[in-house]
Amino acid sequence: MIRGGKSYVTSPPAFSNDGKKLLVCTAETVSVFSTSTGLQITSLEGHTALVTTVIVVPAWNPASKILCFCWTASLDGTIRYWDFAAPELMKTIDVKIPIISMVIPSILVQPSMESEKRPDLFAYLSTEDVKESKEEGNALRRQIRKCNLSKSRLVGLILGEVKQQVVLTVSPSAKYFGLKNKCKLQIWKVPAKDSDNAIVKKISLHHTKKISVLAFHPNQRIVAAGDVTGRILIWRLFGDKTFSKNGEKNERPMDTGEEKPGVRGDDDADSCSTWHWHPAEVNVLSFSSDGAYLYSGGKEGVLVVWQLDTGKKKFLPRIGSPLLYFIDSPDPSLSSICCADNQIHLLKMPSMEILRTISGIKAPSSYHEMYKGLNNGVAFDHTAGLVALRTENYCIQLYSLFDDRGVSEVQVCERNHQPGDDVMVVVTLVALSFDGSVMSTAEIKLAEEGIGGLICLKFWTSGFQNKEFSLLTIVYEPHRDAAISAIAFHPSGHMAVSSSYGGDFKVWVCNNDNQKDQMLQNSSWTCHSVGSYKKKPMTAAAFSADGSVLAVAAETVITLWNPDKNVLLAVIGETLMPIVTLSFIGKSEYLVAASWGSKPQLSVWSMSKLSAAWSYRLQIEAVATAVDLSSFAALALLPESSNETTFQERDGLILLFNAKDAVPVATWSAKKAKGGALAFIQTNQSSTEEIGRDGTPPRALLAYVNGDHEYVLFDPYNKDVQELSISHKEIHATPEETGRARQFGYASIYGELPQFDLKRTDTSWTPSFPSERPWETIFSGSSHNLPPLTKLCLPFLESLLEKRTAAVE
Template sequence: MIRGGSSYISSPPAFSNDAKRLLVCTANTVSIFSTSTALQVASLEGHTAAVTSVIVVPGTKVLCYCWTASLDGTIRYWDFSVPELLKTLDVKMPIFSMVIPSIVGQPAESNEKLTDVFAYLSIEDKKVQENRPKAMHGQIRKCNLTASRMVGGLILKETPQPEFITVSSSGKFFGIRNKRKLHVWSVPAIDSGRSLAKKITLHHSKTLSVLAFHPTERIVAAGDVTGRILVWRGFGYRTFSTGDELVNKEEEHPGVRGNDDADSCSTWHWHSAEVKVLSFSSDGAYLYSGGKEGVLVVWQLDTGKKKFLPRIGSPLLCFTDSPDPTLSSISCADNLIHMLEMPSMDILKTISGIKLPHSFPGRYEGLSSGFAFDYTSGLVALRTESYGIQFYSLFDDHGMYEVQVCERNHQPGDEISVVVILVALSQDGSMMSTVEVKLPEEGIGGLVCLKFWALGSENKKFTLSTVIYEPHRDAGISAVAFHPTRHMAVSSSYGGDFKVWVCNDEIHQKGQTLQNSGWACLAVGAYKKKPMTAAAFSLDGSVLAVAAETVITLWDPDKNVLLAVIGETFSPIVTLSFAGKSEYLVSVSRDPKPQLSVWNMSKLSLSWSYRLHIEAVACAVDLLSFAVLALLPESSMCTESNESMSQGRDGAILLFNVMDPVPVASWSVRKAKGGGLSFLQGNPSFLEENISDGNAPKELLVYVNGDHEYVLFDPYSNEANEVSMARRKGLVELEETGQVGYASIYGELPEFKRNQTSLVPSVPSERPWETIFSGSSHNLPPLTKLCAAFLESLMEKRTAAVE
């Protein structure tokens, strides 16, 4: 069982001390990626809710420890080189952000001398009464990590909602933004449970969005929602000063509002929208900023001069420095993390997550997510906001490549002028079709475009084969389906017709060699001028089913002859799928009267039906099974238990045998709206790692929810009782020359192989010193036993003669 598709950009990532690994918060886990290969090498599993903070403990390149905080209310301490959980602290309140000033920027030697380590948490107090005039759900609290307890009764600040905490790289200051204010605390030199952090407040006329501290000087920068950047210099000298510091209170403070504790405040303005990224360089000479424009701006702090890294292609969300000054990362809104070579800012590698869902304009707002699945290779094709198609590996949980359907340069605030409404793949994954609609401007100039793509034999990427403008005159396309064995496709139209398309490879011409592979219209069909709303080929391709609004028409695709008409349903049919080796046909109708219907092809009659709102249908290729993703009505959700309601399960996957209306199995799921469902051919590597009884399933079922998170499992297994599966196994090994952890100290351990099927009892080896130190470091016997056995193995054994 595999789950994946999590967002990589929900929280800032963190580099390891050797900068060879990047720790990324991905839903309930922390995924560890190699910075040299951009592939995942390990994961930290244990949290039961989203991980919101990951903090690597500074130290030598050998030590690999980190703290994590989560919405499940726990703080955990890990050795991520193993990986192994070392400590858990439960604060019993959701943690939205965490900083640990006492370990930030401190040498490893000083960390070892600390008696107590304190963290500052941004939590949500759900016990706050809603009937209060101003309910303050967010709180800044202090926690003793060493003693595993909260500092009782100490609330540094209350806010309407939990806010993100930013800490300086020196560990002396931390702060939050609160609407138009900036709250900055000074961490006591010797922090303890009784010591209180002093606070100052800096004011602005606009709502603030992000802040950053200078690494060495008393300079704090903040960005607002209008695109301005404010830089306060010399903050806190009056409030945070000690007796040895002299402060002139009568000196003028240019740019500072009111009685704010700062020497000066300057404003920079380049961004046209909200500033989302703000970070100082490690030496403090530059300030990095970014936002919706998709441009990283580098400001020279002394002069205000700037240079740019343009055309990143997506809004920027986070900039992270590493212990290696030549390496940084930047997180983008399209679920990408770029590794940057500094100071040239060249993109070295990219960690590609699944593209996140996006909204559609106008009448396409309710358009479904439109997933297309490659049955044989385990890829899913999904539409991107930049008018492209991303191919994502469900077995490996990483992006493969993208196909740009139409060119688009990312511009902030530009109106969406093109919508990719459909994507379809052939069963063998060698052909793809896309439908794009150019939106009309003031009711003029709309255009529908049908494109066919072919998979390259060498690079295994799709290239454009044929472009067809207005394939159904000025009508929109409702569905595209491929023939299961031939280079043939059908497109149905709301204008009242469907067209059968063939690639010229299918047109046999004697004595003539075809140089280019293009698509042409073979036939056109219609039924009583009704809108054609769905289409599907049978398993052998001999029958074409096309929905004419509320009835189903059956055609011979080669002769374009109407064979039969079956139906009728109460609402227009939106989905058709052949099931049970094409002996049955599954149809789905939605508003105003949703209906799931199963039709018997031999009798041309309705077999059984349900009044269900179906979001997606998946039919098994070789079995008599099909699965549907159903949305639970609000009335039934209200009758669920409190636990189910709190888990947010709003849908169900139902597995049917086509001949029986009683479901074979069912699973409740979250975020079903906009989800997808499909059967996939079993992956050999997946079967080797997950099938222990030898009964390998031929097909697996994948569920992708509305947030593009997915679960891949065997629907016929008794173990698949709930859709909350474990992280996949067999992660990529760390492809680096350097060694970390145990191997860096003692060298590589010899490979230990165990014969699972051998029935021969084990016999003590005559050369025990070769295997005495084999095994994991945390499982080795104590030194008292190891030394005795090791010394004994070095002594020469003599055989005494018996007289």
């Protein structure tokens, strides 16, 4: 069974010590990606619930080879210690309470070489005790606890209680950690010599609005917080009274006669200043490693860099999705930002250029019900194992089900997307040809006050070496002002049909179908014929396996046509409610139809007898058929009454039928079936290993994509449903990954220089040529970001010289 489509952005990721790997919390696992390729290297598997925290152990002595250890925490109530290079689980601590967040301040401080005995390692946890809440009703069940990692036990001390789930934030100096609690910050000071009974002091800083995020300065007593209105507050010298007792030296002389500007009430801080640029809630706050800059971001999808001393700012605009996290890397030339659309962008610093993107599957679009068809904006490439999904930013995402990663994106509508804006364009339909080389989309530009509405039908083509689609044809108002109900492709891919609620359907043909091996740049799609039946709305369409018959649903009846001659062959039906999907089964001996409405129905029709074979009164969400199989699968929604008793939060059933028999061959319960999709995916040796009972791969896997775009692929004919192992493409390590742990000088800031190899003889699919003047952009950037010439001169000159090794006689 292949699972995928999990979120990469439920929790902040973490860089390895050399900056060459990124550890990402992915549901119950931690996925390890290469920062040089953006591809997954390995994963840490062992947790049984959502992983909420991953913390990489710093390597203070690179010679000790301690470069690849991390701590993880999960809702399963365990803390685990890993060697993520192996990967191997080293230690498990069961605290028996779901862990929302975890910080380990003491690992951020370089251990002292003087002490012979290593002190105990302590973690501070944000926990949620579900059992306690059920027994005590309204009792507080979310607590801040302390755990002795060295002795694998919780400390009895409870540092605080809150009414909501909170995330802990630790300062880079390891002296403080804190959390946001409604309109205030709560900050604890980590004891200098931590122990089970050590006293942990706490202060609170208040604000008038709800606080959404906080960040600590790396080396000064400064804390920043963002609120829901878009403001950023910066408290300086917080805790100067509370935390500076017992002989600790104050950072400023005590002056009780002077008022504290911007500080509310008796809050323990020297001053509080406010910045405001963001128009909505601030989700991201992070200080640079040297503390000179503050990074912020939010719903508008813009990363802002503030100069802390002056308040001046610069921007990385048009990211296209709300920002969630900003993570610095030990490599000063690399950072990452996580976005709400399940993408992680790796940035080249300080220019903030996006180097590459780790693309997860995007969340479903929040469209109105009237724009959702039975396919829920999902289409499948049955031969390559790809799925096409509608996204919020007027795009279609192509996602690999076998590799669990994004392949490409198609910008359907050339329109700047601003998160939070009113949706004025809706991509209503997406369809792929059987081999995935041709795509068709339908979009609606919504009318404003009854003026300006427009419907477009578009045809796209892609090369066979990649899935980068290019636009071929745009058809404005293909069915006058009526909306398009369905799009279906001929098995050859050079003919398509679009049906409309206006009472007609149109057959489209590609006028250049002979140049199959070329990018059909000069091709176009034209209307071949138009058909209708008694002016009824045409609600669904499908081609037979050989393309000789076209079935079009005229509301409650099914009409059969010759697509080449546009001749009506037969009419079968009738159903009680409008038909919303049609699909031929196997060699087109049967036709399956699904109806929506107050009396939903799943019906199977015999093409030889032109009559109904059998039917069920079921609410069908999706139907999947395969060309070479005489069976089909249907995703049925369960009544709400049955969900409460038998199926335990599972709202759907996947039913596998043989077309000749009304009794299901197999059934599986499913979660989040509303908005789900089904498809049979062809398999081969390159995608799966031998797993079948006879030692061969199954002919087809059944893919189920649920309403949250999480998916599973399995062999529907294997009752054991054995695990499918994926055969990933070989990932070659780059020289940077096998070389030094860190880079210094010129390369660490600007990257490696282009290499000119005159003896190069190998070729590639995409030829690349070095720039004739590569030195023009070397020193581009803001002046305050550039290091002095005295530091750049030596690495710059060394990069121009060829190093040779000479044998010493």
